[in-house]
Amino acid sequence: MIRTENVTKYFNRNKPDELVAVRDVSFEINKGDFAVFKGPSGSGKTTLLSLIGCMSRPTSGRVIVGDRDVSRLPERFMTEVRRNTFGFIFQQFNLIRGVTVCDNVMLPLFPTDIKPSELRKRTENTLDNLNMLRRKDFLVQKLSGGEQQRTAIARALINNPDIILADEPTAHLDTHLSEEFLSMMKKLQEQEKTIIIATHDPLVYEKEYVNLVIEMRDGMVRQITRKG
Numbered sequence: 001m002i003r004t005e006n007v008t009k010y011f012n013r014n015k016p017d018e019l020v021a022v023r024d025v026s027f028e029i030n031k032g033d034f035a036v037f038k039g040p041s042g043s044g045k046t047t048l049l050s051l052i053g054c055m056s057r058p059t060s061g062r063v064i065v066g067d068r069d070v071s072r073l074p075e076r077f078m079t080e081v082r083r084n085t086f087g088f089i090f091q092q093f094n095l096i097r098g099v100t101v102c103d104n105v106m107l108p109l110f111p112t113d114i115k116p117s118e119l120r121k122r123t124e125n126t127l128d129n130l131n132m133l134r135r136k137d138f139l140v141q142k143l144s145g146g147e148q149q150r151t152a153i154a155r156a157l158i159n160n161p162d163i164i165l166a167d168e169p170t171a172h173l174d175t176h177l178s179e180e181f182l183s184m185m186k187k188l189q190e191q192e193k194t195i196i197i198a199t200h201d202p203l204v205y206e207k208e209y210v211n212l213v214i215e216m217r218d219g220m221v222r223q224i225t226r227k228g
């Protein structure tokens with residue numbers, strides 16, 4: 001479902017501050033995998049997520065999503081693949097302050113030709129599934145940590161993506177909320193979604209249901225461990 005072939009990503013190519021963030025990386029992630037990119041700070045985890053999620057293009061090598069080579073797609077097709085395929089959960093959740101839960105959750109759908117009534121229904125269903133419907137008109141800064149987390153998950157699910165990409169989702173959560181987050185991801189995996197998490201949190205990568213660990217070091221794959 002996702003394949004990288006000898007992917008290399010430079011930043012500031014041919015400039016004095018040139019840097020290779022990811023070097024010659026090849027791996028495969030299958031539909032329904034619960035995968036982790038593991039590795040120390042600066043090892044290339046976020047860069048890999050953004051390459052897979054069609055937020056940036058590799059300098060060389062290929063990124064295949066589904067049966068599509070996305071590594072050289074023009075921007076508007078990248079946007080299309082991104083919107084149809086991925087749900088993103090960022091570190092600290094990146095919610096927009098001063099805006100309601102509902103509006104935050106709808107955001108990935110815009111611009112859209114979905115009817116406003118349909119849009120509202122979809123958003124409310126998604127929030128309801130996460131037990132967040134009663135908070136729909138709250139400003140996000142008034143939410144508890146756990147509610148912010150569920151808002152971020154609702155936003156990642158609003159376009160019904162096949163693949164969830166999460167970047168250090170537990171970095172600012174206590175153990176209880178981290179466990180809750182992971183059990184929600186586990187449920188999504190059981191609904192046939194593919195989960196990919198970049199993290200250096202052992203609480204995440206030591207979970208028995210994580211079936212694929214791609215360990216990064218200095219932009220290179222150090223080890224790939226697959227169970228089942």
Ligand SMILES: Nc1ncnc2c1ncn2[C@@H]1O[C@H](COP(=O)(O)OP(=O)(O)OP(=O)(O)O)[C@@H](O)[C@H]1O
Binds near residue numbers: 039040042043045198
């Ligand atoms: N936009 C950018 N411009 C220049 N260099 C970048 C950019 N993004 C990342 N880098 C560099 O690429 C390398 C890999 O960064 P990346 O963010 O992928 O690491 P990471 O494994 O996610 O680290 P962390 O655990 O700290 O989040 C780092 O040396 C970083 O400084």
Ligand SMILES: [Mg+2]
Binds near residue numbers: 045046047167198
């Ligand atoms: Mg990172």
